[in-house]
Amino acid sequence: QSEKASGSYAFYDVEMNRLIAGRLYLESGIRRALQNDEFFLLYQPKVDIHSGAVIGAEALIRWAHPKDGIISPIEFIGVAEETNLILQIDAWVLDAACAQAKRWQDEGVLAFPIAVNVSAKEFTSSLPERIEHALRKHQISPAWLELEITESMLMQNADGVVRIMNEITAQGVKLALDDFGTGFSSLSYLKKFPIDTLKIDRSFIQGIPDDVDDCAIASAIISMAKQMKHRVIAEGVENREQFSFLQKMGCDEIQGYLFSRPLDVDAFAQLIAKKLSL
Numbered sequence: 001q002s003e004k005a006s007g008s009y010a011f012y013d014v015e016m017n018r019l020i021a022g023r024l025y026l027e028s029g030i031r032r033a034l035q036n037d038e039f040f041l042l043y044q045p046k047v048d049i050h051s052g053a054v055i056g057a058e059a060l061i062r063w064a065h066p067k068d069g070i071i072s073p074i075e076f077i078g079v080a081e082e083t084n085l086i087l088q089i090d091a092w093v094l095d096a097a098c099a100q101a102k103r104w105q106d107e108g109v110l111a112f113p114i115a116v117n118v119s120a121k122e123f124t125s126s127l128p129e130r131i132e133h134a135l136r137k138h139q140i141s142p143a144w145l146e147l148e149i150t151e152s153m154l155m156q157n158a159d160g161v162v163r164i165m166n167e168i169t170a171q172g173v174k175l176a177l178d179d180f181g182t183g184f185s186s187l188s189y190l191k192k193f194p195i196d197t198l199k200i201d202r203s204f205i206q207g208i209p210d211d212v213d214d215c216a217i218a219s220a221i222i223s224m225a226k227q228m229k230h231r232v233i234a235e236g237v238e239n240r241e242q243f244s245f246l247q248k249m250g251c252d253e254i255q256g257y258l259f260s261r262p263l264d265v266d267a268f269a270q271l272i273a274k275k276l277s278l
């Protein structure tokens, strides 16, 4: 018994050390990445489910690590949030996305907004001002920017959040509620938030059409969104069965590998230039 226990403690120590070392490695790596400009954005098209036209794009961050290759946000956003480095990362993302929107506007590539993910930490009373600054700096219209905010962050300080959201929408920037259905927020909050779009989380799209629960949840979100006069988009759409189901249910937009993976700037511009058909 005691031998087994000490054995598992030793294992625990090794694991802990490995985790802590990994965290520190990531944290110092992120600091260096911010300095050396190692982050870049990919853009995934959002598509009108009826016409197949590209009507939006989501900016998704990647890290070109000098030793470890391309790192996904899943690997570093957590540590970035714990260490508040997310504030610098998201500031970089906002600036980079606005700069790209300006370039695409000037080149005639873009006639729709770029959506940027906003972490809960970033959602403070200074956010409207930071947005205003980015729009002015890059001389783009607020109509070219959209913010995706996750449902779970709304729970933290609902009244404060509503005030900030109202300021942002008053500026003309659109808001989407991301990962909808995963945050367990009370549905009654929903009517307080000045949201344009509900984004159904990929976890509910995955099981369509075989999983009856996923089908029920996706349909319910779509019909609720319609009745509340919100637009509704499904993320993570990978196959035609999901696409047809969502179309039948009246979903407005889709995003996912069925249509396109997240693309680099050149590939995205090429995709827009092609005549699209679903």
Ligand code: C2E
Residues within 6 Å of the ligand: 044, 059, 060, 061, 072, 073, 074, 077, 086, 090, 093, 117, 118, 119, 148, 178, 179, 202, 235, 236, 237, 238, 255, 256, 257, 258, 262
């Ligand atoms: P998210 O906001 O829910 O973004 C959707 C994720 O699903 C992206 O992963 C996207 O590449 C992936 N995806 C899109 N279509 C499909 C599909 O058909 N199938 C599957 N299996 N996956 C699909 P990604 O780019 O790895 O980003 C992961 C998460 O990291 C994002 O989830 C978002 O929460 C966060 N993130 C990404 N970029 C940023 C950023 O600039 N700032 C912040 N704060 N968070 C970000």
Ligand code: CA
Residues within 6 Å of the ligand: 058, 117, 148, 178
């Ligand atoms: Ca998102």
Ligand code: CA
Residues within 6 Å of the ligand: 178, 179, 201, 202, 235
């Ligand atoms: Ca999601």
Ligand code: CA
Residues within 6 Å of the ligand: 117, 150, 178, 179
């Ligand atoms: Ca998300």
